[in-house]
Amino acid sequence: MNHHLHLFNFYHESEEPTFIENNLTRAFALCLKHDPVLLYAFLREVLSTEDYNFLFYVHEKDTSIDFDMQIETSTLVEETRKLYAIGLTDTTAREDWTGIEKNIDAINKMNITDLVISIKDIKIIFEVKRTGEDCKEQLRQQIAPFTSKEHIHITPMHRTWSDMLHLIEQISNFYTYNGQSNQFINSFLQLVKARFSHWVPTKPFKFQPFFKDNSDLKGRQPLTQRLHYAVQSIGSDQIDVLWDRTSIKVNKPWATEAIPDFLWGNDGKQYLIMDIWPGTVKQQGYSLYSMPLDWVNAEVVTINGELFEVEVDRHIKFMHFNKYVASLDIPIADGERLLRKEINTPANLHQLSGKWYRDDWPKLIETLDEYFSFDWKQVCKWDQNFEDSARSYLTLSLGYCCRIYVPYSYIQGLDSSQQGHVSVGMFLAQCKDAMVGLIEG
Structure with a gap:
């Protein structure tokens, strides 16, 4: 019209x-x-x-x-x-x-x-x-x-x-089923979608299929929108809304945020995940490496009496102007085959992490070659991101990525009504707290 x-x-x-x-x-x-x-x-x-x-x-x-x-x-x-x-x-x-x-x-x-x-x-x-x-x-x-x-x-x-x-969309759908419509409702929905599109309700996870694969951006969008509402329900003082993500504040000296998302696991199953990155800048590393690191070997975490899988990777991050450029992610489980010797150590926090100027990059390459048994330069696109770039320095951090896997079916069980996203938000806050408890011991 x-x-x-x-x-x-x-x-x-x-x-x-x-x-x-x-x-x-x-x-x-x-x-x-x-x-x-x-x-x-x-x-x-x-x-x-x-x-x-x-x-x-x-x-x-x-x-x-x-x-x-x-x-x-x-x-x-x-x-x-x-x-x-x-x-x-x-x-x-x-x-x-x-x-x-x-x-x-x-x-x-x-x-x-x-x-x-x-x-x-x-x-x-x-x-x-x-x-x-x-x-x-x-x-x-x-x-x-x-x-x-x-x-x-x-x-x-x-x-x-x-x-x-x-409520209005339910009535509109009811009319559609009967081959009818109401011009007032149709015009109101158009008004809202034009001016206040974020009001248009998302479907509970119970009624949303998972996307086809991890590259299916269109199929992922409805889940991401519902997840955004769930995170926002936690409370504005406990979250950060940025242009590219909505995260849950961690507020620890060793990490700042936890980010939930969805993915297909390597086992072919559907998951909601939550990631925390301890020690992704050198300053966080001082706090992280002052604590025991036994938690990196954890395989499960308990939330509300349920066991959920945990996976920890070494997260060696390359940055410039405090912005992510590339990373090397090496699993704790079975990661030894990729390492000649352990790189994430308190000694390396002081000696290896931090700012490296271009004149010192040959020394950095030589040092990293001593630790990695794979072509790490190809993985992080060293030539493209650094050697052939105009960058005069990079910043290296020796942190971790701690990830929890929650079956999508579990999230669907929490969210079967229009206000169900609040229950999901509460669960996400519990996931964050459980991961913090795991890391701090």
């Missing part, structure tokens, strides 16, 4: 945040108003069983469902018995807002709600945000006029835009 025929696209549309937010609220309200199936599903989602039964089992001839925007909430008090106060924001997981209606001081100011739905003596008010902004205080102000009436029961709650999109 032509862009201009969609209900929620306007000529000369303003990019001013308030306009975008108001248009979003209006679009959502119109979807609820003009799609009874969506409205029914929404009410079933937010109302208590008692109120749901009251609305749909006790029919009154003149009952109507009314929608209004930008209403002063004090004008609603006299006709209200039950109040549902919903904060609708852009966050990755629902928050528990139970009790925010308590201890609200009387506020002598306008208490404008973004949207109100009125059914009999039940009111549903919304504070709508297109961002993750904390709007609890604004919602409390809207609730304030109702708190003076003891007979009014107030239920505050938090919902995310992903929750709403999940």
